[in-house]
Amino acid sequence: MASGPSRPLRLLGTKIPYVEGPLKVTGRAEYTDDIHRPGELVGRLLRSPWPHARLRSIDVAAARATPGVFAVLTGEKYPTPFGVLPITHDETALAVGKVRYIGDIVAAVAARDERTAEEALAKIRIDVEPLADYPDPQTGLSKVAEPIHARGLNGTNVQKEVVQHFGDVDAAFARAARTVRVRGSFVGVTHAFTEPLVTLAEATPDGRLTVWSATQVPHYLHRSLSEVLGIPMHRIRVIKPEVGGGFGGKSDPLPHEIVCAALAVETGRPVRMLLDREDVFFTNHGRHPTQNDVRIALDADGRILAYDIEAVIDGGAWSSFGTVTTYYNGVLAMGPYTVPNFRYRGRRVYTTKPPSGAMRAHGGTNIRYSVEVALDRLAEETGVDPFDLRARNALPPHSLTVNQFRITSTSFLKCLAVARERSGWDSKFRRLPFGRGVGLGCGFYISGSNSPIHFTPKMPQSTVHLKVDMDGGIAVHSMQADIGQGSNTLLAAIVAEVLGVDLERVHVQRVDSDVSPIDIGSYSSRVTFMMGNAAREAAEELRGKIVAGAAALLGVPAEGLEVGHERIHPVGRPDAGVPFLDALHRAMESTGALQATGAYRSPTLGGTFKGARAGTAPAYTFSAYVAEVDVDVETGEYRVEKIWAAFDCGRVLNRLAVEGQVEGSIHMGLGQLMGESMNYRASRLFNPSLLEYKVPAPQQMPEVEILLVGDDDPEGPFGAKEAGEGPLIATLPAVGNALYDAVGCRFLELPITPDRVLKGLDLRAKEGRRWKGA
Amino acid sequence: MSAEARVKFLLNGHPQEVPCEDARILLDLLRDDLHLTGTKRGCDLGTCGCCTVLVDGRPTLSCLTLARLTEGRSVTTIEGLTPPQGLSAVQRAFVDLGATQCGFCTPGFVVTATALLEENPRPTRAEIERAISGNLCRCTGYIKIVDAIAAASRSSG
Numbered sequence: 001m002a003s004g005p006s007r008p009l010r011l012l013g014t015k016i017p018y019v020e021g022p023l024k025v026t027g028r029a030e031y032t033d034d035i036h037r038p039g040e041l042v043g044r045l046l047r048s049p050w051p052h053a054r055l056r057s058i059d060v061a062a063a064r065a066t067p068g069v070f071a072v073l074t075g076e077k078y079p080t081p082f083g084v085l086p087i088t089h090d091e092t093a094l095a096v097g098k099v100r101y102i103g104d105i106v107a108a109v110a111a112r113d114e115r116t117a118e119e120a121l122a123k124i125r126i127d128v129e130p131l132a133d134y135p136d137p138q139t140g141l142s143k144v145a146e147p148i149h150a151r152g153l154n155g156t157n158v159q160k161e162v163v164q165h166f167g168d169v170d171a172a173f174a175r176a177a178r179t180v181r182v183r184g185s186f187v188g189v190t191h192a193f194t195e196p197l198v199t200l201a202e203a204t205p206d207g208r209l210t211v212w213s214a215t216q217v218p219h220y221l222h223r224s225l226s227e228v229l230g231i232p233m234h235r236i237r238v239i240k241p242e243v244g245g246g247f248g249g250k251s252d253p254l255p256h257e258i259v260c261a262a263l264a265v266e267t268g269r270p271v272r273m274l275l276d277r278e279d280v281f282f283t284n285h286g287r288h289p290t291q292n293d294v295r296i297a298l299d300a301d302g303r304i305l306a307y308d309i310e311a312v313i314d315g316g317a318w319s320s321f322g323t324v325t326t327y328y329n330g331v332l333a334m335g336p337y338t339v340p341n342f343r344y345r346g347r348r349v350y351t352t353k354p355p356s357g358a359m360r361a362h363g364g365t366n367i368r369y370s371v372e373v374a375l376d377r378l379a380e381e382t383g384v385d386p387f388d389l390r391a392r393n394a395l396p397p398h399s400l401t402v403n404q405f406r407i408t409s410t411s412f413l414k415c416l417a418v419a420r421e422r423s424g425w426d427s428k429f430r431r432l433p434f435g436r437g438v439g440l441g442c443g444f445y446i447s448g449s450n451s452p453i454h455f456t457p458k459m460p461q462s463t464v465h466l467k468v469d470m471d472g473g474i475a476v477h478s479m480q481a482d483i484g485q486g487s488n489t490l491l492a493a494i495v496a497e498v499l500g501v502d503l504e505r506v507h508v509q510r511v512d513s514d515v516s517p518i519d520i521g522s523y524s525s526r527v528t529f530m531m532g533n534a535a536r537e538a539a540e541e542l543r544g545k546i547v548a549g550a551a552a553l554l555g556v557p558a559e560g561l562e563v564g565h566e567r568i569h570p571v572g573r574p575d576a577g578v579p580f581l582d583a584l585h586r587a588m589e590s591t592g593a594l595q596a597t598g599a600y601r602s603p604t605l606g607g608t609f610k611g612a613r614a615g616t617a618p619a620y621t622f623s624a625y626v627a628e629v630d631v632d633v634e635t636g637e638y639r640v641e642k643i644w645a646a647f648d649c650g651r652v653l654n655r656l657a658v659e660g661q662v663e664g665s666i667h668m669g670l671g672q673l674m675g676e677s678m679n680y681r682a683s684r685l686f687n688p689s690l691l692e693y694k695v696p697a698p699q700q701m702p703e704v705e706i707l708l709v710g711d712d713d714p715e716g717p718f719g720a721k722e723a724g725e726g727p728l729i730a731t732l733p734a735v736g737n738a739l740y741d742a743v744g745c746r747f748l749e750l751p752i753t754p755d756r757v758l759k760g761l762d763l764r765a766k767e768g769r770r771w772k773g774a
Numbered sequence: 775m776s777a778e779a780r781v782k783f784l785l786n787g788h789p790q791e792v793p794c795e796d797a798r799i800l801l802d803l804l805r806d807d808l809h810l811t812g813t814k815r816g817c818d819l820g821t822c823g824c825c826t827v828l829v830d831g832r833p834t835l836s837c838l839t840l841a842r843l844t845e846g847r848s849v850t851t852i853e854g855l856t857p858p859q860g861l862s863a864v865q866r867a868f869v870d871l872g873a874t875q876c877g878f879c880t881p882g883f884v885v886t887a888t889a890l891l892e893e894n895p896r897p898t899r900a901e902i903e904r905a906i907s908g909n910l911c912r913c914t915g916y917i918k919i920v921d922a923i924a925a926a927s928r929s930s931g
Contacts, residue, residue, distance in 0.1 A: 018874060018875075021872075024874040024877030025861060025865040025868045025884055026852060026865060027852035028812065192912050194876065195816065195876065244879075245878060274815075276817075277816070277821075483876060484875035485875065656872040659872070659918075660872050660913070660914055663917045666915055695910060698902075698907055699903050701917060
């Protein structure tokens with residue numbers, strides 16, 4: 001694959017406004033709930049009020065007899081299990097035999113209007129045998145009376161156990177000069193995207209099913225619909241309209257999507273399934289509540305000798321991405337550092353609560369907090385500056401980690417240097433007055449999971465098709481899913497860059513499985529890297545055809561030509577060339593409209609041991625953030641004043657989008673750190689609304705100084721890597737460590753609420769520890 | 775529904791008279807009956823601001839407003855703030871400065887920002903933050919939204 005640019009970039013690297021921006025600011029962008037089909041029915045779901053119960057019988061006769069009701073569905077009609085990972089198909093569209101959390105779908109109705117649907121749902125009678133509920137993952141580690149799933153390991157509720165050991169951790173700890181242990185505790189947080197979950201489905205007399213859905217992974221939805229409904233994929237058409245945010249919460253195929261499609265099949269009518277905000281909270285799939293236990297050993301030179309990590313991860317009712325989560329909580333803890341000995345035991349446990357799943361910086365966030373706090377402690381206890389400790393342990397470029405991750409580009413040392421300098425670290429650390437402080441946190445994340453979930457890496461993870469006709473407009477087809485992060489804009493910009501044309505010539509088409517070639521969607525921060533390479537390859541193929549047209553017009557060999565702005569001309573002589581359209585029209589003479597294809601296949605990576613592919617990626621991103629905080633020691637409230645965010649995403653392709661991802665990531669990271677919490681009493685979620693689930697307000701945002709220092713990645717498109725998830729990770733430990741610098745208290749339970757700050761201050765006072773004179 | 779259950783109001787500058795039950799919510803009337811889908815439904819509880827419209831020039835959560843209460847008043851939606859060609863100054867600034875990401879909250883922000891600048895043409899950042907604090911954006915961290923509103927305030931006269 002080509003690496004660096006062959007000529008200076010014209011468009012890429014600048015601030016490129018989002019191509020759909022004018023539609024979004026005028027309300028003209030079309031989301032799923034804005035689409036209407038004639039004769040639509042309303043779909044509604046009946047959810048379980050029991051956390052765990054055996055279904056004895058469901059009486060739907062009265063519901064079915066309600067005038068205006070077209071269909072009533074229960075689980076036995078579509079019992080085929082599904083799930084995002086083929087190895088853990090443990091969900092069904094509607095509950096079969098048991099319900100497993102408050103919110104599990106028991107029945108569904110399609111009716112002429114909302115009122116009729118609600119009236120019908122109210123008439124459904126469910127007879128259950130209540131079972132013991134298991135809200136606490138610790139309980140589920142041992143044998144339980146009634147395992148939530150039959151597939152729990154050995155009669156427990158453990159869904160997945162990962163045990164890995166590289167090197168000799170016990171020997172490393174035995175010879176360590178200094179060790180530290182940190183136990184972190186993290187509640188669940190959720191995506192809180194603004195557009196609720198919504199699906200529209202229509203079955204037509206030609207035997208086809210069309211599904212519009214707010215999804216970030218249209219291809220996996222396509223597969224799951226086919227599996228559960230028993231309809232071949234080629235008779236199902238999945239359309240992804242604009243999506244109002246995802247952050248991982250729209251990456252699983254979700255049961256309401258399948259139920260909506262099933263109701264459309266049952267009724268032969270279009271059916272709309274719009275979930276209300278409470279339903280969205282109960283659907284969850286957010287970040288896993290987690291307890292982790294991190295031990296780190298250092299040698300006398302301050303080099304990391306070993307990690308020893310345990311994690312207990314609260315999975316909720318289903319597997320979702322959980323097997324991946326379980327691996328990630330270990331393997332993503334090592335980078336950006338060299339860790340020669342590594343031991344990890346991670347267990348993800350089913351509980352009778354809404355399922356956890358993938359959320360932005362999936363699997364890399366909670367464990368990172370504990371690791372970075374542990375390193376902060378080690379730095380303090382060994383009298384080394386936190387920056388120096390990190391720099392001493394930085395992973396070198398072009399190296400292999402102990403678990404055989406291939407590291408190519410890394411600008412981590414540059415991140416450290418620039419964050420240290422710009423933040424004024426050396427004049428602030430431990431020198432600001434009591435109540436004020438600075439902290440360092442670092443991060444590491446995958447730039448695209450190397451393994452496609454559903455097929456072998458021999459098949460492309462991303463394919464891009466281009467078509468251009470006499471009008472000179474370039475249609476771009478790909479199933480990549482823009483959910484607001486700007487992938488449509490990047491796709492258009494790469495094509496425009498390679499062809500030398502204005503951006504307005506390039507029209508990215510709506511994702512439609514009938515015409516979009518497969519790209520496996522927006523998750524694992526894969527789109528820029530993988531789609532970007534596919535787009536570049538497709539555009540280069542198209543450029544070859546158009547340059548051939550120019551060569552024929554000019555009567556010169558194509559090798560002597562280059563692409564300028566809307567022109568093709570002899571190298572170095574823009575005046576002597578031909579306009580883009582003339583060259584295009586000449587090139588079209590034999591075939592008519594031109595087409596081109598590009599594809600990205602991930603390289604062969606990773607070891608051969610069990611689980612070796614988890615966490616392998618064709619590139620990784622690196623970060624070093626400094627946070628400065630101001631704590632009100634009377635109330636425990638604190639303000640994050642500023643974050644210096646040094647991030648290595650390789651070459652920056654759209655500066656506007658990268659900045660937007662960094663700023664949004666910091667906001668989301670601060671939310672988890674400062675107050676967001678899925679509050680449970682036993683198995684019941686108690687705050688399923690945006691009023692009670694507190695996303696930070698504009699006033700809580702710090703000033704953010706973004707420092708993009710990445711060198712070109714050898715395999716990324718034009719040298720780029722991801723920027724969608726990695727920028728979140730360092731936010732949390734940077735603030736956590738800054739709070740320590742401010743008041744001398746370690747906070748190991750998230751979120752760090754004002755009352756926890758006060759408790760920390762009280763504890764410090766009781767212990768008689770003084771901090772910065774206070 | 776009785777035959778006389780109707781509401782008369784000015785919608786985006788044009789007189790409207792449409793059937794309207796007493797309990798009809800303004801958001802439902804706009805989206806479902808009048809097909810003005812630029813006003814977004816995010817929570818139905820007044821917690822996200824995606825459904826913000828102007829009633830007599832004041833930002834109003836249409837999901838918490840009975841449609842009948844707009845009788846004789848002026849309602850402006852995002853469609854009414856959009857010039858026939860091109861974009862308003864606020865819309866232009868949102869596009870140019872990347873204040874949209876997923877875009878679902880954007881109409882609500884544009885409506886709120888337009889009302890703010892009408893009332894206070896030169897707001898400080900703190901005043902902008904206060905004005906938009908009823909609008910939830912999960913994508914941007916608000917920084918580029920505040921930047922865009924500040925830029926629009928400078929560009930308009």
